Amino acid sequence: MARVTQAHLDARREDILEAAQNLFLNRGFNNVTMQDIATEAGISAGAIYRYYPGKDELVHAYLERCVGGGPAALVREIAPEAPPLKRLIAIASAVQGMWLESSGDQIISDIQTKMAGIRQPDDIGPMVRDAREQLFDALIEIIEAGQRAGEIDPKFNARALAMSLNAWVAGIGVEALESGEEQLEEQLEQMFGVLIEILNRLGPAADGAA
Amino acid sequence: MARVTQAHLDARREDILEAAQNLFLNRGFNNVTMQDIATEAGISAGAIYRYYPGKDELVHAYLERCVGGGPAALVREIAPEAPPLKRLIAIASAVQGMWLESSGDQIISDIQTKMAGIRQPDDIGPMVRDAREQLFDALIEIIEAGQRAGEIDPKFNARALAMSLNAWVAGIGVEALESGEEQLEEQLEQMFGVLIEILNRLGPAADGAA
Amino acid sequence: MARVTQAHLDARREDILEAAQNLFLNRGFNNVTMQDIATEAGISAGAIYRYYPGKDELVHAYLERCVGGGPAALVREIAPEAPPLKRLIAIASAVQGMWLESSGDQIISDIQTKMAGIRQPDDIGPMVRDAREQLFDALIEIIEAGQRAGEIDPKFNARALAMSLNAWVAGIGVEALESGEEQLEEQLEQMFGVLIEILNRLGPAADGAA
Amino acid sequence: MARVTQAHLDARREDILEAAQNLFLNRGFNNVTMQDIATEAGISAGAIYRYYPGKDELVHAYLERCVGGGPAALVREIAPEAPPLKRLIAIASAVQGMWLESSGDQIISDIQTKMAGIRQPDDIGPMVRDAREQLFDALIEIIEAGQRAGEIDPKFNARALAMSLNAWVAGIGVEALESGEEQLEEQLEQMFGVLIEILNRLGPAADGAA
DNA sequence: CATGAATGAGGTTTCATTCAT
DNA sequence: GATGAATGAAACCTCATTCAT
Numbered sequence: 001m002a003r004v005t006q007a008h009l010d011a012r013r014e015d016i017l018e019a020a021q022n023l024f025l026n027r028g029f030n031n032v033t034m035q036d037i038a039t040e041a042g043i044s045a046g047a048i049y050r051y052y053p054g055k056d057e058l059v060h061a062y063l064e065r066c067v068g069g070g071p072a073a074l075v076r077e078i079a080p081e082a083p084p085l086k087r088l089i090a091i092a093s094a095v096q097g098m099w100l101e102s103s104g105d106q107i108i109s110d111i112q113t114k115m116a117g118i119r120q121p122d123d124i125g126p127m128v129r130d131a132r133e134q135l136f137d138a139l140i141e142i143i144e145a146g147q148r149a150g151e152i153d154p155k156f157n158a159r160a161l162a163m164s165l166n167a168w169v170a171g172i173g174v175e176a177l178e179s180g181e182e183q184l185e186e187q188l189e190q191m192f193g194v195l196i197e198i199l200n201r202l203g204p205a206a207d208g209a210a
Numbered sequence: 211m212a213r214v215t216q217a218h219l220d221a222r223r224e225d226i227l228e229a230a231q232n233l234f235l236n237r238g239f240n241n242v243t244m245q246d247i248a249t250e251a252g253i254s255a256g257a258i259y260r261y262y263p264g265k266d267e268l269v270h271a272y273l274e275r276c277v278g279g280g281p282a283a284l285v286r287e288i289a290p291e292a293p294p295l296k297r298l299i300a301i302a303s304a305v306q307g308m309w310l311e312s313s314g315d316q317i318i319s320d321i322q323t324k325m326a327g328i329r330q331p332d333d334i335g336p337m338v339r340d341a342r343e344q345l346f347d348a349l350i351e352i353i354e355a356g357q358r359a360g361e362i363d364p365k366f367n368a369r370a371l372a373m374s375l376n377a378w379v380a381g382i383g384v385e386a387l388e389s390g391e392e393q394l395e396e397q398l399e400q401m402f403g404v405l406i407e408i409l410n411r412l413g414p415a416a417d418g419a420a
Numbered sequence: 421m422a423r424v425t426q427a428h429l430d431a432r433r434e435d436i437l438e439a440a441q442n443l444f445l446n447r448g449f450n451n452v453t454m455q456d457i458a459t460e461a462g463i464s465a466g467a468i469y470r471y472y473p474g475k476d477e478l479v480h481a482y483l484e485r486c487v488g489g490g491p492a493a494l495v496r497e498i499a500p501e502a503p504p505l506k507r508l509i510a511i512a513s514a515v516q517g518m519w520l521e522s523s524g525d526q527i528i529s530d531i532q533t534k535m536a537g538i539r540q541p542d543d544i545g546p547m548v549r550d551a552r553e554q555l556f557d558a559l560i561e562i563i564e565a566g567q568r569a570g571e572i573d574p575k576f577n578a579r580a581l582a583m584s585l586n587a588w589v590a591g592i593g594v595e596a597l598e599s600g601e602e603q604l605e606e607q608l609e610q611m612f613g614v615l616i617e618i619l620n621r622l623g624p625a626a627d628g629a630a
Numbered sequence: 631m632a633r634v635t636q637a638h639l640d641a642r643r644e645d646i647l648e649a650a651q652n653l654f655l656n657r658g659f660n661n662v663t664m665q666d667i668a669t670e671a672g673i674s675a676g677a678i679y680r681y682y683p684g685k686d687e688l689v690h691a692y693l694e695r696c697v698g699g700g701p702a703a704l705v706r707e708i709a710p711e712a713p714p715l716k717r718l719i720a721i722a723s724a725v726q727g728m729w730l731e732s733s734g735d736q737i738i739s740d741i742q743t744k745m746a747g748i749r750q751p752d753d754i755g756p757m758v759r760d761a762r763e764q765l766f767d768a769l770i771e772i773i774e775a776g777q778r779a780g781e782i783d784p785k786f787n788a789r790a791l792a793m794s795l796n797a798w799v800a801g802i803g804v805e806a807l808e809s810g811e812e813q814l815e816e817q818l819e820q821m822f823g824v825l826i827e828i829l830n831r832l833g834p835a836a837d838g839a840a
Numbered sequence: 841c842a843t844g845a846a847t848g849a850g851g852t853t854t855c856a857t858t859c860a861t
Numbered sequence: 862g863a864t865g866a867a868t869g870a871a872a873c874c875t876c877a878t879t880c881a882t
Contacts, residue, residue, distance in 0.1 A: 004861080012866090033852085035851085044868050045853090045868095046854075046869070046870095047867050047868075049853070054852075055852070108329070118384075119387075128388065132388065155407075160400035163397070164400070166385065171379070174380060175374075175377035177329075190367065191373055194366065195374060197365075198408055201408070202408075254843045255844065255877090257841085257843075257844095259878070264877075265877065424881095450658075450659075450660035453872065454874080455872085464847050466846075470845065475872095475874090531741070534808055548808070549808070583821055584798075587806075589801070591798050591801025592798075594800060595796060596797075597748050598748060599759065610787065610793060614787075614793075618831070665855080673863080673864090674864045675865065676858075679857070684857075685857090
């Protein structure tokens, strides 16, 4: 099987990572053996080691992929011309759509990544934190634009609001998963509904008038 | 019950669980050996098996404990006489305080419990879901009281709002942990600040006037 | 099997090392598996790890033992009151006797130790070299006494002579083994015979007269 | 012999063996992989199997080469016209020179060969023993000539003396290596110095006069 | 009852060898 | 003929669990 094109090799590497991904998503890193991954990828266990030096690196590659592509890019892409508040709402809807499409897989990979970044001396931590900062920056930009446009109360600390909204969205994902996959759509609908309703209440005069 | 009192046996059982808890919190279930737990509890590895049939059951007992005691009870206890919105705010503050006190341990156990309840054929799932339902019921009660009192816009679906707020709080916990334990207090402060600010905007007419 | 006396544990540790020794001697480190050792010692493979952290350490312990006890001590013990030349001859005979008694095992362990000390970044190297230095010192002492007593030509560099004699003895061991174990005795006899004959020719004036 | 000349094939076979040799010398048989050899030889791992049926055979070919060419030939070539004792001394010097030139590699290959011949059911044993016999014969011839010429005491068993001297030289090699490569030259110098000095004392009247 | 030494299944990884390209 | 990806049989090692003491 020699003299295979680089494309084929890349595809194989990708196959392995995808096989690992499928298993990691459903069983967690520790409950997946190299043999499991090999079987899922349709190769022998030893073959994996041509593509990844060891299990750690495979896990790392998986986490890297989860972080990579990154939500920051997504945030910037969604409705870039719409008014700030509309953009935030559009982003929330986009996240909801993605989660639904992947049947919750993305939610799990997201939380796995977060857990890997917590209390671990791994080098995954910095990567996660970096992606988070970029995401925050993108959100802060929108929020500040909203504040300048009078759509969002300037009394909000933009960064705190960005973090809190991000936390909220993440929390919604986990919460929705908890009720089981059959109800995923309905639960997301309800919780994102509340979130969007509340986004509409971020304006300045809201409680100031009371 | 032979020569040793039942109380002693119970205490031992408790010691073991506590030892396991300490280790599970910091290293995850899979990176803790029975020997680790035994050493931490100050007994021999074999002795654990007199109190728990196996590791799985020990993990199960740990998760049970995380769920048990339950947030539902907490919700009912906090400021039961205050007006509904004030109660919600008091609950949020109480959670913030607890998390701070345990240096984030409670956040981790919470997310561990949630993960255990997701996509696992374990019998932990129903237990988690049951605790959640109780929590939701407690929250819904407060929210509906708030709606009756005119503090919360009746257009909100009480259950959806309860779920969403719960998700938000959980999300804040994870988010705060992600930035490292040194910044835990500051991050919690900021994100709970936003949450509370927004709780104050749940009243009717807020955007209805627009 | 708990609460076993320390003596029993030590004995077990010793059993394992001895089992390893038997196998190492006949097949070399690399051709002996942990399972082989376990079987030879009459235990399970996993049990070895209670006594030695890993294979490397077991090899190390074996080499340490080969070096330890040390030939230096032997040299000092043999015929300490005899005149120097007689002592050297007695030492040679003692070595011959030991080798014969162990059917050549000691020769093999000796050469294995030497090889382990050569071109290896191991920490066994220094240990071997240290033992060698002690041996040399002991031999030099005897040689110099011989020179003072007029038994050995003072033109010999004592250290060079010690090293050379040591090399000779080692070489004789390997050479004798090469012809097969059946002829070990005869070969040793012949080569040590020559060595002793030559020891008798170390005196001064030997060729100075020519 | 299809499209590639036999000479080319032979050259390739030689390349592989040489690559193996380099690696075997420095790391031992067991710590060299077929891939290592292939890389060192500049070919692919699979290609080796066109030239050697397997690793065992490659090791065997290496050992064969170490034995072959053989010291016996060397002994016959060195100063064939000189008087016997001078020849022995010249041979010793030649060996010393060779060892120095190869930075000790030859010493290692020599001892590797010897070890392979000991306690191994391999077919390398006979080969080694055969080479030894030839070497002994060559040495015995010189020694006996020396005895006839009155240079060497006739009381020596020629064969025993040959074996013993051979053992001595081999021992010197290993001993010199043990002190590290930086001191190789100095150590060889010293030990061979003693050996030559002693060769000069093999004459008849040596201790008979005493 | 507790102990902790032993077991043995199972995990990760290596590497000689094969064979489709 | 060469290539080098794949195989698969071990090898080393870990750890939940058992059971003689």
